[in-house]
Amino acid sequence: MTSEWEAARRAAWEAGRRTIRGAETRPLEAAAGRTLAAALVAPVDVPGCDTSAMDGWAVAGAPPWRVGDAIPVGSAPDPRPLVSGTARPIATGAPVPPGAGILRREHGEERDGRLTPRTGTAAPAAGKDVRPAGSDVAAGEVVLPAGSRLTPPALALAAICGMDELEVRVPPRVLLLVVGEEIEVSGVPSPGRVRDAYGPQLPGVLAALGAGEVDVRHLGGDADQLLAELGVSDADLVVTTGGTSQGPTDHVRAAAASRGWSAVVDGVAMRPGHPVLLAIGPSGRPLLALPGNPFAAMVALLSLGVPLLDGMLGRRTPSPVPAPAAVELENPGRGVRVLACRRSADGVVPLPQQGPATLRGLAEADVLALVPIGGTRAGAPVPVLSLPW
Numbered sequence: 001m002t003s004e005w006e007a008a009r010r011a012a013w014e015a016g017r018r019t020i021r022g023a024e025t026r027p028l029e030a031a032a033g034r035t036l037a038a039a040l041v042a043p044v045d046v047p048g049c050d051t052s053a054m055d056g057w058a059v060a061g062a063p064p065w066r067v068g069d070a071i072p073v074g075s076a077p078d079p080r081p082l083v084s085g086t087a088r089p090i091a092t093g094a095p096v097p098p099g100a101g102i103l104r105r106e107h108g109e110e111r112d113g114r115l116t117p118r119t120g121t122a123a124p125a126a127g128k129d130v131r132p133a134g135s136d137v138a139a140g141e142v143v144l145p146a147g148s149r150l151t152p153p154a155l156a157l158a159a160i161c162g163m164d165e166l167e168v169r170v171p172p173r174v175l176l177l178v179v180g181e182e183i184e185v186s187g188v189p190s191p192g193r194v195r196d197a198y199g200p201q202l203p204g205v206l207a208a209l210g211a212g213e214v215d216v217r218h219l220g221g222d223a224d225q226l227l228a229e230l231g232v233s234d235a236d237l238v239v240t241t242g243g244t245s246q247g248p249t250d251h252v253r254a255a256a257a258s259r260g261w262s263a264v265v266d267g268v269a270m271r272p273g274h275p276v277l278l279a280i281g282p283s284g285r286p287l288l289a290l291p292g293n294p295f296a297a298m299v300a301l302l303s304l305g306v307p308l309l310d311g312m313l314g315r316r317t318p319s320p321v322p323a324p325a326a327v328e329l330e331n332p333g334r335g336v337r338v339l340a341c342r343r344s345a346d347g348v349v350p351l352p353q354q355g356p357a358t359l360r361g362l363a364e365a366d367v368l369a370l371v372p373i374g375g376t377r378a379g380a381p382v383p384v385l386s387l388p389w
């Protein structure tokens, strides 16, 4: 029951959503990269009072103005209106008294306690170059909806609203089982042996997708060990690599089925990556079985792992967006053809080295192009997925 790409992606998000993670409260500095479990509602106006947007003078009425005391940055706002005909030196960010506008420093001339605008500069009206209270964020406003990822600017936004802690989703703990008799974890592999492509990259990619701790275990080709791991795992998500196909040592499907996992997506009409399996275990936790071929595995992860984790974290998942193909992209196959591509001024260009077993293209790529059956002409739009790193 191979699925179409879009249907498989939706099914993966829905499967994740059914196992949505609980929430916890974290200090702001520990919440970087996490996902908001509840909307961030601003408790205060930002800025908290009318503030100057420029260095200069707060002025009221017509020039010349009598220059009074400077208004210190960080001082409490004075509720009394600025007296007409007066000016007070002010710095960017300092509170502006009611009724004042700002004359920029470079537009005024101060002499003998009197301020006049330079030739060609009009006297500022009340409110000129003033950031009104609440103009950035109004108290009570939803600043970030639940499901927002706490990127560096999102965290800073929470901070300027006065937040010290945030309610975020508990990241899923992942068990990564690297399957394959031929896999080596260090050193130069002898001919016939293969260095593990997953241990070094998947923990980082999974973390970028919102996962928590990743426990990496290399199982070799031992089917019994795979069965044992699947039987006892209490991880929130199990990811396996290799052993998804039809060879004599491809045990993952059989092992998962015998331990009670049932398939949600059993193969996707895409190349590479088609043997991917997404299944739900007896405890309701998901298993994502990635093909052994290194590019195929990453295509499968970016196609199904991204929406699965987005669902688990209560986030929306990105849809591919159209980008022009710089050259003709052929697809004589019966499913989506996924190509590692670079963006250029003319559109997306496939990298020269493509194919299920090579990471050469992906290592230099900006996006994955999802070429529909029949191909895409040069200049026509092709859906692309951005990469999470």
Ligand SMILES: Nc1nc2c(c(=O)[nH]1)N[C@H]1C(S)=C(S)[C@@H](COP(=O)(O)OP(=O)(O)OC[C@H]3O[C@@H](n4cnc5c(N)ncnc54)[C@H](O)[C@@H]3O)O[C@H]1N2
Residues within 6 Å of the ligand: 178, 179, 180, 182, 183, 194, 195, 196, 197, 198, 241, 242, 243, 244, 245, 246, 247, 250, 272, 273, 274, 275, 290, 291, 292, 293, 294, 296, 356, 357
């Ligand atoms: N008769 C068929 N054979 C194959 C089919 C098929 O439909 N019928 N599909 C091919 C495709 S497409 C893929 S993709 C692979 C999927 O294979 P598996 O998931 O069973 O993966 P393995 O057989 O274990 O390994 C495939 C390939 O990848 C290398 N590999 C595995 N693990 C790692 C690792 N940790 N690091 C680096 N490289 C790894 C492995 O050495 C193999 O070369 O099946 C095709 N065959």
Ligand code: MOO
Residues within 6 Å of the ligand: 270, 271, 272, 273, 274, 275, 291, 293, 296, 297, 356, 357
């Ligand atoms: O479909 Mo395989 O996953 O092409 O490499």
